[in-house]
Amino acid sequence: MSYGENLWLFFVLLFGIIAVPGMDMLFVxxxxxxxxxxxGLAATAGIMLGGAVxxxxxxxxxxxxxHFVPILFTPLLIAGAAYMAYIGISLMRSSIxxxxxxxxxxxxxxxxxxxxxVTCLINPKAYLFILAVYPQFLKPAYGPIWMQAxxxxxxxxxxQAAIYGGLAVTAGRSxxxxxxxxRATVLAGRxxxxxxxxxxxxxxxxxxxxx
Numbered sequence: 001m002s003y004g005e006n007l008w009l010f011f012v013l014l015f016g017i018i019a020v021p022g023m024d025m026l027f028v029x030x031x032x033x034x035x036x037x038x039x040g041l042a043a044t045a046g047i048m049l050g051g052a053v054x055x056x057x058x059x060x061x062x063x064x065x066x067h068f069v070p071i072l073f074t075p076l077l078i079a080g081a082a083y084m085a086y087i088g089i090s091l092m093r094s095s096i097x098x099x100x101x102x103x104x105x106x107x108x109x110x111x112x113x114x115x116x117x118v119t120c121l122i123n124p125k126a127y128l129f130i131l132a133v134y135p136q137f138l139k140p141a142y143g144p145i146w147m148q149a150x151x152x153x154x155x156x157x158x159x160q161a162a163i164y165g166g167l168a169v170t171a172g173r174s175x176x177x178x179x180x181x182x183r184a185t186v187l188a189g190r191x192x193x194x195x196x197x198x199x200x201x202x203x204x205x206x207x208x209x210x211x
Contacts, residue, residue, distance in 0.1 A: 007137075023199055054120070079122055083122055
């Protein structure tokens with residue numbers, strides 16, 4: 001298999017794992033619906049930075065982290081599930097109302113960015129993808145590992161930007177329809193929180209079952 005074919009296969013797998021609804025996607029959706037496109041894009045930026053860190057972990061993991069996977073995987077699942085459950089419960093308990101300007105100030109955007117980064121870094125789906133897939137695509141025969149990892153990292157960030165950024169803009173525009181209906185806005189925020197909570201419960205169950 002040539003390097004080009006190897007990279008294309010990696011992109012196909014990457015696109016599939018990012019496009020499948022999960023913690024990151026639901027987090028972006030929740031922020032865009034309750035805070036507008038700006039906050040959704042801020043959450044996306046945080047997730048993109050997390051994706052870059054995951055790429056670094058993947059490059060290191062080829063030589064080091066695989067040895068620790070049996071020890072760390074289950075606690076990682078539980079930690080990720082607990083954090084997402086916290087965010088979900090916070091949204092379910094909130095009574096969000098959206099004015100014409102919306103809660104899209106720098107403070108809210110910065111908070112969305114930070115939470116997006118943490119959400120991505122503790123997303124078990126991302127670690128599973130890295131530890132299962134990266135060792136198959138980072139090969140000395142294709143050149144320096146750091147260069148291959150850099151290219152894969154750029155693909156990861158670009159794909160996240162396209163999928164999550166597009167979702168943030170679309171959901172943010174749909175949010176305008178909620179401005180005149182505060183009750184619908186509250187319901188949207190709480191439903192997004194419920195989805196996050198359900199995903200966290202499923203993740204924790206998977207982790208405990210695998211333990």
